[in-house]
Amino acid sequence: MKEKTRPWNFERLVWLCISLSMVTVLPCAEAQQTSYKRLTFPGNRHVLADSIRLPANYYSGDGDVVIATSGAACTLEFDAASIVEKIRFIVRKGAHLKARGALFRECQFVLDPGAEASFDSCGLDRCEFNGDPTQTITPASLRIINSIVHSGGWLVSMNHLGLEMMDSVIIDQRMRSMELRTQTNAASSFADLARRPAVRYTRFLNSFIHPSLLLTVSQVTFERCSGLFSGNRVLIGAGGTSPMVMLPVRWVNGTPEKLPPQIADGVGITLVEQPIAGGCSLTATVENGVLVMENMTQIAARPIQNFLPLSVAENSVPGSPASMPGTVPAAPSSAKELKLKQTHVNGLLVMPLATGLTAGEVTRMNMTAVPGNSNLRFSQSVGAEMMTALNEVRKYIFLRHEGLPANQDLEIAFEEKYSGKDGPSAAVACTLLVESLYTGQTWDPSFAVTGDMNADGSVQPIGGVSAKLRGATKGACKIVAIPAKNEKAVSDIIVMDGPSALVGIHVxxxxxFEQAVSLASTQRATALQQAVDEFEVIRSVLLRDPRQMVAILRSQQAIARLQAILEKAPNSLSAKHLLLFAQGRTPTTLSIGGSLEGADANAMGLVSSIKNDFKGTVSTLKQDELGGTMNRLRNLRPRLDARVWPYVDALLDYGEIVRSEVLNPARTYAKFNEMATRARKAADIVASAKETLLADPQVREDLGL
Known part of the structure; x- marks a missing residue:
């Protein structure tokens, strides 16, 4: 561990924390055995067959999460800063549990042979590790790197789990029946085990050490640890073979005071007096027996099931044990009958371009009722945000239609099925699909929709709306619905493109959600349909001669028609903002959100250079790309919110330094280093300018943060 003001070695910091928070630093093993209770979990089970990456959050469980496989490998991944507690993870063969920078509390990890689990820069607080105690030929794979393991225990030996541990710290593992150990009656010799150490550059503090653990450690420190060995007695076996493999370890303030020189036949110990490099770089404390990680904010816990794809029956997943019980039903079924078996609606996607900009497009979304278990699911793997949004849709459907159909799954497919999908913007479209199957309504083929939605039916804002609206103008859709909270994207369209985009489609x-149903319907309410028809008349007149569009819009007749449309349909954003344009009341600059989005998108090449260049060469920017990026930023600057200017100016200053190197490459290493130093300083100024901007309270309020 490291202290912010000056470097401390890990054991000093941890022992300071432990001594402040615990009355007894090193209780006897018997006392610890009576105080520690094995983890228990309820009988609920959620079976995951599709890969998902969960964003930072505080997750809790009420039973098992089974990571299975369904033809392709299934991975459950937790993002940094996640806190996960009281869940038993069962990882099947070919599946993978993965975490980096997360904290797990009172979790159990059960690894089948051929399963994988990896923890990098994590905290594992009072967790247990379990697996198949009969399998060492094809074990699981458990990697623990740069992590802190506090208390808890190991229910099977490390070679059953396929353990690989490096640069980590083990604290307070004193249960004699659950200590880290190696099975030594396997086919390989003791020397073979020692030649492939499983635990390296790791520190054990205040823990009970099983003799067999010493067979598979190298460059490991044991401090204030104890073990059942003494004197020069060989710990394992008869000791008939002189040591051929010597394992370097450091034994400090332990019981006994020294380790015997020979561990087993052919394996000896080299005691190291000087501190051994390694150990965890994380900062943590132990407070009242609980591991607390630095920079981990504990918010209200949320059930992990709300963020996972709907559960499947485990015995239907290839490679899962047939004897395992089926999953808990994913959702209550509805007594209502479906009136359609298949339906569709138009959604809006945004796709990244090689230039760093984004392009929107209309995509047809289909829903099909297939035999199943009352699940609502996608036909392809999608990201965590999209799954979270689908769970909100499912809750709304329960309230509106009393559940999903019995013995059927509702499967959602995108027209673009081979590209990755994520984000919450398909929520309203997904709900319209379910509504269509239940009610028999079909939706207007010229209608498209985008937007997130909560379980109460309220439509929530999303990103990339400007790009999606531009994409919608290139398709056959005439009516486009967006979240009302994204209205500023409509005014941004006029600032950048003029009124033509809002003439081409009716936004x-x-x-x-009820407003979405009204708009999507082929049988709209009278006033709404009149507004749609009236806008179509204006649209046809304006598009007849685009050169006269502005003059016609500013005519009294056009203004009166737009006002009439707004009276019939107050949520017509096209009519509202075309009217503002006609009256000369349109903003001249982008909104703060549009300004940031535009600056970042147009500066993608420079941002990439800041992250990747000047580590020995300049490689990410070419002369033509650099020139195009800087020209776009300069042209965009006058249309940006003035609060974004310092950030854009810092980007341009950085670009000038890069440009000088691209046009006139340094001929000596010293000249290159001089230029690279200036570039790094300029990059720091860019980062500082953006941090200052996003820390501004008014900016945060305008962005809805």
Whole structure:
């Protein structure tokens, strides 16, 4: 561990924390055995067959999460800063549990042979590790790197788990029946085990050490540890073979005071007096027996099941044990009958371009009722945000239609099925698909929608709306619905493109799902249909001669028609903002959100250079790309919110330094280093300018943060 003000070695910091928070630093093993209770979990089970990456959050469970496989390898991954507690993870063959920078509390990890689990820079607080005690030929794979393991225990030996541990710290593992150990009656010799150490550059503090552990450690420190060995007695076996493999370890303030020189036949110990490099770089404390990680904010716990794809029956997943019980039903089924078996609606996607910009497009989304278990699911793997949004859709459907159909799954497919999908913007479209199957309504083929949605039916804002609206103008859709909270994206369109984009499509703002149903319907309410028809008349006149569009819009007749449309459909954003344009009241600069989005998108090449260049060469920017990036930023700057200017100016200053190197490469290493130093300083200024901008309270309020 490291202290912010000056470096401390790990054991000093941890022992300071432990001594402040615990009355007895090193209780006897018998006392610890009576105080520690094995973890228990309820009988609920959630079976995961599709890969998912969960964003930082505080997750809790009420039973098992089974990571299975369904033809392709299934991975459950936790993002940095996640806190996960009271879940038993069962990882099947070919599946993978992965975490980096997360904290797990009172979790159990059960690894089948051929399963994988990896923890990098994690905290494992009072966790247990379990697996198949009969399998050493094809074990699981458990990697623990740069992590802190506090208390808890090991229910099977490390070679059954396929353990690889490096640069980590083990604290307070004193249960004699659950200590880290190696099975030594395997086919390989003791020397063979020692030649492949499983635990390296790791520190054990205040723990009970099983003799067999010493067979598979190298460059490891044991401090204030104890073990059942003494004197020069060989710990394992008869000791008939002189040591051929010597393992370097450091034994400090332990019981006994020294380790015997020989561990087993052919294996000896080299005692190291000087501190051994290694150990964990994380900062943590132990407070009242609980591991507390630095920079981990503990918020209200949320059930992990709300963020996972709907559970499947485990015995239907290839490679899962047939004897395992089926999953808990994913959702209550509805007594209602479906009136359609298949339906579709138009959604809006945003796709990244090689230039760093984004392009929107209309995509047809289909829903099909297939035999199943009342699940709502996608036909392809999607990201965590999209799954979270689908769970909100599912809750809304329960309230609106009393559940999903019995013995059927509702499967959602995108027209673009071979590209990755994520984000919450398909939520309203997904809900319209379910609504269509239940009610028999079909949706207007010229209608498209984008937007997130909560379980109460309220429509929530999303990103990339400007790009999606531009993409919608290139398709056959005439009516487009977006979240009302994204209205600023409509004014941004006029600032950047003029009124033509809002003439090409009729944009509406949505506050509720009911508004989406009204707009998507082929049989709209009279006033709404009149507004749609009236806008179509204006649209046809304006597009007849685009050169006269502005003059016609500013005519009194056009203004009166737009006002009439707004009276019939107050959520017509096209009518509202075309009217503002006609009256000369349109903003001249982008919104703060549009300004940031535009600056970042147009500066993608420079941002990539800041992250990757000047580590010995300049490789990410070419002369033509650099020139295009800087010209776009300069042209965009006058249209940006003035609060974004310092950030853009810092990007341009950095670009000038890069440009000088691209046009006139340094001929000596010293000249290159001089230029690289200036570039790094300029990159720091860019980062500082953006941090200052995002820390501004008014900016945060305008962005909805």
């Amino acid at each position: 509406f703002g949505l506050e509720t």
